[in-house]
Amino acid sequence: MKRITMPLLALLCLCANVFAQQPFRLQSTEPTGDYTDLLPLKKQFTSAGIIGAGEGTHGTREFFRMKHRLFRFLAAEMGFTIFAMEDNPIGAMRIQHFLETGEGNPIAIIREHFHSVYQVEELSDLVYWMRQYNLRHEKKLRFTGFDCQQMHYFHQELTGLSTRHQLHLFDSLLGYHADTTITFSKAMEPIISICDSILRIMPAASGGVPEKEWRLARFCVENILAGAHQFRLQATDWTRSFNIRDSMMARNVQWIGAQYPGEKMMLWAHNSHLGRLYADSMFTFRPMGAHLHAMYGKNYQNIAMLAGSGTYRAQNDFHAAMDTGHALAAPLPGSVDAQLQAMQVPLFLLPLGNVQLKGRMRTIGTIASEHQFTLWPVELKERYDWVFYAENTTSARGL
Structure with missing residues (x-):
């Protein structure tokens, strides 16, 4: 009996693990159109009042468009009203004034008041859509920011x-x-x-x-x-x-919530800020996501965004202008990105609750780099609830 039961148990466990790793295939990152492929999120995010949407680089068009698409879905299907991003709240207040009154030029505001990484067409497209949404709906959308360093x-x-x-x-x-x-x-x-x-x-x-x-x-x-x-x-x-x-930044998110009690919020930030922990060989720190998890528990959930290939927008150094010609290095063998690529699905969302997905992880900030992966392995589910993956990506489009 033992000789039969043990292999069968192992086989059942293997099948369960494979099933757990089946991704939700996505049709597109195009913000307009049908949301059928996102409907599984409704059940998963039922208890979430704050959802963090990350980015593995600060300059990937598909990440930015997916966030736009996600926020449209959350607004239409789940009653989310607040969009908050990793930039200064004061510039965001000027965008909010445009949403309320139609006064001002969002492109000029973004160019003057936002970090260079976010001076992109993808963000202005979202702002113009939010304005049109507010004109058609009684329940209004809000635009705000939570960074403190400007x-x-x-x-x-x-x-x-x-x-x-x-x-x-x-x-x-x-x-x-x-x-x-x-x-x-x-x-x-x-x-x-x-x-x-x-x-x-x-x-x-x-x-x-x-x-x-x-x-x-x-x-x-x-x-x-x-x-x-x-x-x-x-x-x-x-x-x-x-x-x-x-x-x-976590305190600022809390402050935003206090201004709009009872309203649901989506955050736009780099993966490294939204995770529940950050540890590498150089340093370990408690990111914004860890603070939010402590404050809100399961009411805070997050999505990391990663890619297999393509280009991204970044600076060569702190004194250079943003440039769109930077290439993503091929995923390192055994990296998280390589394991996602091996699923051979071009565009998907994967829930991480039961997924054993560990390896080095691509992370690129404002400055372009040939060294694009963490030095230490990352256990993805320790940091995130979901991962969005795009096999082919392009650079964000500057304004």
């Missing part, structure tokens, strides 16, 4: 608030000028001290300032403080620097 935008907004309401509480911060003989990191120290002092004495409300604007003023100071901490440590302690930024 300190000058928070400074500009705080300047406007102070001027408009003749405030003097923020004068020491707004009037600060760094000593040009000291390092950038050292120049952050007085900013940290000033922000700490302001936040200690800043009252919960101000009689002469509307509550919404007063909350925004505090929000700006808190983000300037987080940015200053991040940049003070960037040259000496990357781990703590990343931790500060991602912790603040």
Whole structure:
């Protein structure tokens, strides 16, 4: 009996594992059209109020278009209303004003107020669609951001608030000028001290300032403080620097949720920020996704996005303009990307709950690189709930 049962059990386990890894084939990343292939997500995301949609590079057209398609689906089928991205909340406020009034030029706003990686046609297409959606529906869509490192935008907004309401509480911060003989990191120290002092004495409300604007003023100071901490440590302690930024981004997501209680939100960010952990040979830090998981539990779910081949948009270095001519290296043998490629399905979503998928993983940020994979293996289901895979990709299209 034992000789029969053990092989049969092994065979059943193998079959179960293969079945668990069957992907949901997708028709296209085209945002318009039929959503039949996305309907399995409705059951999977029933309890989710925040869904993080990632990207393995900051410059892949198919990733960006898939996020657009996903948000359309979530809005139409699951009642999601908030779109929040890895960029500054102040520029996003200008996009939100366009959604509400039709005033302003979204392309000009994106060019002036957004990071160069997101100055792309794919994002402006989403914004124009959101405006048209709002014109046709009573339940409105909202556009916002959650990054903290663009300190000058928070400074500009705080300047406007102070001027408009003749405030003097923020004068020491707004009037600060760094000593040009000291390092950038050292120049952050007085900013940290000033922000700490302001936040200690800043009252919960101000009689002469509307509550919404007063909350925004505090929000700006808190983000300037987080940015200053991040940049003070960037040259000496990357781990703590990343931790500060991602912790603040999670707090900003929480802040957005407080502004729109009860509404569901989709996040747009790099895979590395949305995962429940990040560990490599160089450093380990607790990404935004880990904080959100601690805050919201299963109410937060995420999707990593990976690709097999193609091109992407990035900078050659920090001083260069964005360029679309960068090639994705072939997946390394044994990598997560190679295992996804071996499924021989050109476009799919794969739930990771029961999937043993471990290996090095492609990750590219703002700067193009020939070294495109993590140095240590990644257990994908430890970080993400789903993975989206596209075999052939192209570069995002700059504005």
